[in-house]
Amino acid sequence: MSVRSLFARADEVLSQRFPFVLPVLGYAATAVEPAVDAQTMTIHHDRHHATYVTNLNKALESQPELQAYTLGELLMGMRKWPAAVQTAIRNNGGGHANHALYWGLLAPGSSTSAAPSGQLAEMITRDFGTVDACKAALKAAGVGQFGSGWAWLVKTATSRLVVRGLPNQDSPLLEGELPIVGLDVWEHAYYLTYQNRRADYLDAVLARINWDVASAQLKR
Numbered sequence: 250m251s252v253r254s255l256f257a258r259a260d261e262v263l264s265q266r267f268p269f270v271l272p273v274l275g276y277a278a279t280a281v282e283p284a285v286d287a288q289t290m291t292i293h294h295d296r297h298h299a300t301y302v303t304n305l306n307k308a309l310e311s312q313p314e315l316q317a318y319t320l321g322e323l324l325m326g327m328r329k330w331p332a333a334v335q336t337a338i339r340n341n342g343g344g345h346a347n348h349a350l351y352w353g354l355l356a357p358g359s360s361t362s363a364a365p366s367g368q369l370a371e372m373i374t375r376d377f378g379t380v381d382a383c384k385a386a387l388k389a390a391g392v393g394q395f396g397s398g399w400a401w402l403v404k405t406a407t408s409r410l411v412v413r414g415l416p417n418q419d420s421p422l423l424e425g426e427l428p429i430v431g432l433d434v435w436e437h438a439y440y441l442t443y444q445n446r447r448a449d450y451l452d453a454v455l456a457r458i459n460w461d462v463a464s465a466q467l468k469r
Contacts, residue, residue, distance in 0.1 A: 262349035263321035284453035301344030308337035343418035
């Protein structure tokens with residue numbers, strides 16, 4: 250069984266249409282310990298992510314003209330939609346898409362997924378110099394994100410890799426950028442184990458990134 254078959258892929262979730270569905274985690278809640286403890290994994294997936302899905306569906310119940318669009322289309326075209334639902338799409342649609350990628354990036358994989366390879370490795374070398382420099386930039390973005398949000402490695406419209414810190418559940422797709430790696434720095438992602446030590450949490454999850462999954466984002 251390939252590592253990509255262990256969970257609902259991020260691109261599959263972006264292809265969902267109303268009513269949206271919470272993807273299965275696809276691996277044991279203990280599988281990413283000690284980086285992410287089982288209780289945090291369960292609460293994060295089964296409650297927080299599920300709430301984004303529920304609230305997105307509620308928002309679109311009264312918007313039948315939007316129900317034919319995929320999640321990806323809703324996010325990329327967000328500014329075109331009625332003002333009454335833009336915030337719900339931004340927050341809950343973004344939360345759904347962001348978490349779908351996050352679970353995949355933490356998915357247990359083979360030793361070959363422990364470092365970038367192929368096109369992604371070449372782009373990281375070109376734009377950051379080394380993988381360690383890329384990880385350091387992601388950590389800095391995560392530590393420096395005030396309040397809740399995410400640290401992102403994205404591919405820009407000019408096919409460069411850059412790191413950004415974005416607030417709340419904002420998706421890079423809102424600005425036409427392709428998410429490659431997303432690190433959740435909301436407190437619910439780490440507080441049970443790390444309390445206020447966000448930097449330690451970031452070190453732990455950066456050491457567990459499944460780079461095969463990150464590389465697959467470039468193929469979308």
